[in-house]
Each structure stands twice: as C-alpha cells, then as structure tokens.
Amino acid sequence: MKRWSIKLRVTLWFTLFMSLLVALALGLLFVMGRSMVFQTLQEDLIRAVTDAAGELNSRDGLLDVSGLDPFSDGVYLTVYDAEGHPLYGKMPYGYADRLAFQHQGFQTSEQWYLYDLSLTVAGYGPVWIRGVISWSALEGTFSSLYRLALVVFPLLVLLAALGGYLIVRAAFHPIRQITGTAERIGSGSDLTQRIGLGPGRDELHRLAAVFDHMLDRLQAAFQREQQFTSDVSHELRTPVSVILSQCEYALEREQTPEEYREALSAVYDQARGMSGLISQLLTLARADQGRAKLQLERLNFSELAQSVAEQMQEQAAAASITLETDIQPGIVLCGDETLLMRMLINLLDNGIRYGRQGGHLRLALSAAGGVVTGTVSDDGIGMTAQQLPHIWERFYQADPARGASGAGLGLAMVRFIVQAHGGEISVRSISGAGTVFTFSLPLEKK
Amino acid sequence: MRILVAEDEARLNELIVKRLRLEHYSVDACLNGLDALDYLACAEYDAIILDIMLPGADGFQVLRTLRGRQDRTPVLFLTARDGIDDRVAGLDAGADDYLVKPFSFEELLARLRALIRRQSAQVSNVITVADLVIDCDARTVSRGGRSVSLSSKEFSVLEYLARNSGRVLSRDKIGLHVWNYDYEGGSNVVDVYIRCLRRKLDDGFSPKLIHTVRGAGYVLRSEP
Numbered sequence: 175m176k177r178w179s180i181k182l183r184v185t186l187w188f189t190l191f192m193s194l195l196v197a198l199a200l201g202l203l204f205v206m207g208r209s210m211v212f213q214t215l216q217e218d219l220i221r222a223v224t225d226a227a228g229e230l231n232s233r234d235g236l237l238d239v240s241g242l243d244p245f246s247d248g249v250y251l252t253v254y255d256a257e258g259h260p261l262y263g264k265m266p267y268g269y270a271d272r273l274a275f276q277h278q279g280f281q282t283s284e285q286w287y288l289y290d291l292s293l294t295v296a297g298y299g300p301v302w303i304r305g306v307i308s309w310s311a312l313e314g315t316f317s318s319l320y321r322l323a324l325v326v327f328p329l330l331v332l333l334a335a336l337g338g339y340l341i342v343r344a345a346f347h348p349i350r351q352i353t354g355t356a357e358r359i360g361s362g363s364d365l366t367q368r369i370g371l372g373p374g375r376d377e378l379h380r381l382a383a384v385f386d387h388m389l390d391r392l393q394a395a396f397q398r399e400q401q402f403t404s405d406v407s408h409e410l411r412t413p414v415s416v417i418l419s420q421c422e423y424a425l426e427r428e429q430t431p432e433e434y435r436e437a438l439s440a441v442y443d444q445a446r447g448m449s450g451l452i453s454q455l456l457t458l459a460r461a462d463q464g465r466a467k468l469q470l471e472r473l474n475f476s477e478l479a480q481s482v483a484e485q486m487q488e489q490a491a492a493a494s495i496t497l498e499t500d501i502q503p504g505i506v507l508c509g510d511e512t513l514l515m516r517m518l519i520n521l522l523d524n525g526i527r528y529g530r531q532g533g534h535l536r537l538a539l540s541a542a543g544g545v546v547t548g549t550v551s552d553d554g555i556g557m558t559a560q561q562l563p564h565i566w567e568r569f570y571q572a573d574p575a576r577g578a579s580g581a582g583l584g585l586a587m588v589r590f591i592v593q594a595h596g597g598e599i600s601v602r603s604i605s606g607a608g609t610v611f612t613f614s615l616p617l618e619k620k
Numbered sequence: 621m622r623i624l625v626a627e628d629e630a631r632l633n634e635l636i637v638k639r640l641r642l643e644h645y646s647v648d649a650c651l652n653g654l655d656a657l658d659y660l661a662c663a664e665y666d667a668i669i670l671d672i673m674l675p676g677a678d679g680f681q682v683l684r685t686l687r688g689r690q691d692r693t694p695v696l697f698l699t700a701r702d703g704i705d706d707r708v709a710g711l712d713a714g715a716d717d718y719l720v721k722p723f724s725f726e727e728l729l730a731r732l733r734a735l736i737r738r739q740s741a742q743v744s745n746v747i748t749v750a751d752l753v754i755d756c757d758a759r760t761v762s763r764g765g766r767s768v769s770l771s772s773k774e775f776s777v778l779e780y781l782a783r784n785s786g787r788v789l790s791r792d793k794i795g796l797h798v799w800n801y802d803y804e805g806g807s808n809v810v811d812v813y814i815r816c817l818r819r820k821l822d823d824g825f826s827p828k829l830i831h832t833v834r835g836a837g838y839v840l841r842s843e844p
Contacts, residue, residue, distance in 0.1 A: 446792070453801070456801065469641075469772070469773075471771055471772055473771050477816065477819070478812075478816070481812050481815040481816045481819065482812050484815055485808055485811050485812045485815055486808075511771050511772075511773050511774075512773055512799065512809060515809055515812050515813075516809060519808060519809070519812070
C-alpha cells in the first residue's frame with residue numbers, strides 16, 4: 175500500500191467504495207423491486223376482480239355483463255357459473271384453465287397468477303369471477319429496468335473513478351513542481367530556484383508560497399553568510415599581511431635591537447586587533463545562537479558612564495574633540511557591567527571616529543519611570559539616509575577611510591548589548607550636521 | 621581569577637562551571653584533552669581543574685605538556701581512580717592536588733582557594749596592602765576601616781592586582797585573568813575598571829595604591 179502513489183490510493187479507494195454502494199443499491203433494488211412488483215400485481219388483480227363483481231347485474235333472470243370489461247389493466251376476467259362453466263370473459267392465449275376455484279384465494283399456474291371471487295348476483299344466482307394476470311409481463315418490465323441499472327451503474331462508477339482520478343492528478347500537479355524544485359536545489363544548490371505556483375487559495379498553493387518564502391529567507395541568509403565570510407577574511411587578511419611583511423623584513427638581515435622591538439610591537443598591535451575582532455565575533459555569534467549569558471548585577475550606571483567618559487577623554491582630545499557629559503547621578507540598574515561599559519565605549523568611539531576637528535561629543539543620561547535614557551550626540555560628518563539603515567550590520571563602515579582601526583563591529587555589538595538588556599536603541603542623523611544615538615534600558619531587567 | 625575546567629562528563633562539567641561562576645571565578649570549560657591544550661596555549665589561568673581520563677589527550681599528557689613549558693599554573697586533578705599508585709603518579713607528574721570523585725563542591729572550592737593562595741604566596745585569603753583590606757572569601761573590601769562596595773568585576777580586577785601586589789601587570793594580562801573567553805580583548809575596558817577602582821579606593825585616601833606604569837600597565841603597591 176505504501177508503495178502506491180497517493181493518486182492511485184485515493185482513486186482506488188473511492189472506486190471500491192462506489193462499487194460497493196452500487197452493488198448494494200442493485201441488490202436492494204432487486205429485492206425491494208420484486209416484492210413491490212408482486213404487491214402491485216396482487217392489488218391490481220383484487221381491484222380488477224372486485225370492480226368486475228360490482229358490474230354484474232341480472233336482467234329478467236339472465237346475467238347482464240354489459241358493464242364488464244373482460245380485459246383491464248392487464249388483467250383477464252372470466253365469469254363462471256356455479257358449476258365452473260365459463261359464461262363470459264377472456265382468457266390469455268395459452269392459458270389452460272384447470273385449477274379449482276378458491277374464494278378470495280391466489281393461485282399460481284405456470285406464468286399466470288390467479289384470483290377467484292365467489293358471489294351471488296341478485297336475481298340470477300351464484301357465480302365465480304376469476305382474474306388472471308401474466309406474471310412474466312410485469313416481471314419483464316422489472317427485469318429490463320434491472321438490466322438497464324446493471325449497465326448504467328457500473329458506467330457511473332467508471333465515470334466517477336475517472337473524474338476523481340483527473341481531479342486528484344490536477345491537484346497533485348503542484349507537488350510534482352515542488353518536488354522538482356527541491357530536487358534542482360538539492361542537486362545544484364542553486365538557491366535562486368522557486369516553485370512559483372502563482373496565486374491560489376488551496377492548501378498546495380499555500381504550501382508552495384510558504385516554501386518560496388522560506389527559500390527567499392534561506393537565500394538571503396546564505397548571501398549574508400557569504401558576505402560575512404568574505405568580510406571576515408578581508409578583515410583578517412589586512413593584519414595578517416602586516417604581520418607577515420613585518421616578520422619578513424625583520425628576518426631579512428641583522429637588525430638593531432630597536433628595529434626588532436619596533437617590528438615586534440607592530441606585530442603585537444596587529445595581533446591584538448585580530449584577537450579583539452575574534453572575541454567580538456565570538457560574542458556576536460553566541461548572541462546569534464541565543465547562548466549569550468549576561469552576568470547581571472546591580473550597578474551604578476552613572477558612575478560607570480562617568481568613568482567611561484573620562485577614559486575616552488584622552489582619545490577625544492587626540493582628535494581635537496570636546497567630550498561633554500550630562501549624567502544624572504545615582505542611576506542604579508541591573509545589568510552586565512562589562513557589556514554596558516563596552517556599549518558606551520563603542521558609542522563614544524564611534525562619535526570620535528566620525529567627528530570633526532574641533533567638534534563636540536556629548537553623553538547624556540537620565541532616568542524616569544523605570545527606564546534610563548541615554549543619548550550620544552555629535553556634530554560630526556553624520557550619515558546619509560542611504561547609510562543609516564546599514565549601520566547596525568556587521569562590518570558596515572559608512573566611511574572606510576575613517577575606520578582604519580575598527581572592523582565595523584562596534585555598532586553591531588552596541589545593538590546586541592542594548593537588546594540583550596531588554597532595551598532599545600535608535601539613531602537620527604543629518605549628513606554633514608551630526609548624529610544622535612538614543613538608547614533606553616529598563617532599570618530592572620524583565 | 622580565571623579557571624580552566626577540563627572534564628569529559630558533560631553534566632559534571634556544567635555543574636562545576638556553574639558552581640565556580642557563582643563564586644565569581646571566570647571559567648572556560650572543555651570536554652577533551654586536545655581542547656584543553658588549545659585553551660592553555662591561548663590564555664593564562666590561575667588554576668586548572670583537570671580530569672585524568674580525558675578523550676584526545678589524557679590528564680597526564682596535558683600536565684606533561686604544561687610543565688614542559690615551565691608553566692607553573694596550579695593543577696587540581698580529578699580522578700575516579702582511588703589507587704595509591706594513581707595518586708602518586710598524578711602528584712609526581714606535577715599536579716598540585718587531587719580530588720577523588722565523587723567529591724563535595726565545598727571541598728573542591730576550598731582546595732581551589734588553597735591552590736591559588738599558595739601560588740600567590742599568600743598566607744590567608746585576606747590580603748592587606750597598607751590600610752586596604754581585601755577579604756577574598758567574603759569578597760569584601762575596606763580601606764582605612766571603611767567598607768567599600770565593589771561590583772563583582774571590580775573586585776576581580778582588584779583581587780588579581782592584590783594577589784600580585786608589587787608586580788606590574790599589563791592590561792592584557794589583567795584582561796586574561798579576570799575575564800573568560802567572552803571577554804573582548806584589545807579594548808579599554810580594563811582602563812575603565814582601573815578608573816572605577818581608583819575612584820572608590822584612592823580618592824580621598826593617602827597614599828594612592830593603584831599606580832599606572834606608562835607603557836607597561838598597572839600595579840597595586842603602597843609605596844609610590
């Protein structure tokens with residue numbers, strides 16, 4: 175059973191079912207039809223004979239049969255005298271009248287069916303009336319009807335089976351398309367393939383649409399994956415090539431200790447950068463898999479922000495940027511201290527990197543209604559509307575020339591940290607005028 | 621304090637890690653000997669909890685490789701074998717202590733504290749630098765008799781500085797010992813923590829205890 179196609183199984187099932195129904199109908203028709211024919215026959219016979227009895231009169235001592243029709247409704251009628259001699263009537267051809275009379279009794283003779291009635295005609299005397307009806311005549315009509323049914327019913331079954339098969343086949347056609355698409359993707363891993371059944375409201379069209387949607391997302395995910403891999407290799411290639419060339423240069427010939435030291439510290443810097451990149455990637459990968467665990471504790475966020483701002487002061491000053499703070503003191507929240515520090519460092523670092531000489535960078539913090547709201551605003555180069563939606567993407571750099579030291583993971587980290595704390599972050603920017611990041615964090619993580 | 625746990629029984633591993641994190645240790649964990657060697661090649665640990673029966677490379681091999689590099693990180697052997705020969709072999713191979721399974725976590729933690737204390741040549745778990753008193757068991761700090769409240773990472777940074785008081789520690793070294801692999805290196809997070817510690821421990825006190833050594837790192841000591 176399992177090896178047959180669903181098409182075959184469905185068709186077979188309702189063909190069998192229909193056949194069974196038809197056989198049942200035919201059997202019922204046969205049994206019921208027969209008994210009904212028999213009953214009608216009896217009723218016709220009784221009625222004809224009784225009617226005839228009512229028509230008999232006497233006139234001047236003689237029997238008057240003028241009102242009697244000897245053949246009505248297929249019933250042959252004969253009137254006999256008391257001794258059994260026929261007086262008047264009609265007998266069917268080939269009927270030999272031999273049976274004794276039975277008052278109000280049915281009898282069968284060959285293909286004939288009889289009914290007798292004894293009565294006394296006033297002014298004449300007793301008579302018998304016998305009605306005869308052909309058994310075969312009636313049965314003939316019935317059996318021809320039955321034969322017709324025997325031919326028509328199986329035809330109906332056949333028609334139903336064929337129709338059902340065609341509908342099932344048409345309904346299953348999309349499945350073949352789905353299977354085909356899946357096979358093509360499976361064999362060539364070409365994710366641009368789609369089932370493309372078009373609009374439709376039935377189950378299979380919906381299934382196909384769902385599949386296509388899934389393929390869209392898969393393709394996008396694969397593309398991101400490829401982009402990501404190429405970005406990572408690019409980001410790693412730069413420091414590795416610096417390390418290689420530094421080593422080659424240092425090994426080429428004898429150097430002074432100072433030159434060795436210089437080469438080593440260049441290698442060290444690059445290696446540190448790579449190490450940082452890898453840790454950030456690890457953290458983000460853990461976040462993607464939902465495995466990132468926060469080490470939550472109650473901490474003074476105001477003091478933390480103040481310390482971060484002081485720490486970043488040096489870097490800001492080196493870029494001739496004034497770093498100001500407007501921090502409401504005493505904000506205590508429940509969070510991961512290292513990650514929150516990381517978030518503020520990344521935001522300020524971003525502001526310094528995309529600031530302008532002599533510009534300003536401002537960190538403001540305030541708490542109200544169980545939520546701490548922070549803004550990091552600068553009057554730097556800003557971003558265009560086209561750049562804005564991409565800034566949270568990994569490795570995205572609005573201006574690669576400026577981000578020589580960062581890998582473009584900073585803001586991706588920031589967003590992950592804010593979201594991991596159950597907060598939100600948004601950005602507004604005007605190209606050439608500056609950028610404002612606004613984040614909000616719940617004081618108590620839900 | 622950063623601990624490496626190498627134990628192939630996943631549930632026990634998870635349990636030990638959970639327990640250690642509760643005690644504010646930074647923990648990396650792995651399930652086989654080869655991973656353990658990788659971890660040891662990439663980071664510095666304050667102690668290693670090492671199962672003897674490890675797939676890949678067993679505890680003895682890991683230990684030999686470690687000691688072959690003149691690495692003196694304290695190692696606590698975990699063993700299901702109770703034979704005297706095994707204990708002798710373990711200690712002779714360079715392990716600092718051993719614990720037979722099943723063991724109580726309290727004992728594991730106590731032995732770990734002892735190992736770390738011995739490593740840093742401390743007599744007790746209370747470290748005193750001038751009028752700064754650090755109780756590593758209770759994780760409390762007081763300066764000049766006044767108690768100071770620190771966050772758990774602030775305490776970890778201070779504890780590491782205190783256990784190595786007088787030695788100059790680079791940012792990277794502090795980063796490696798205080799955070800596990802979730803820590804993003806090469807950042808100024810350590811600097812920010814030092815800043816926070818100074819604000820709480822040195823501001824308004826004399827002498828200053830946390831010193832910056834330009835180009836080298838930080839040191840905790842009473843003399844300037």
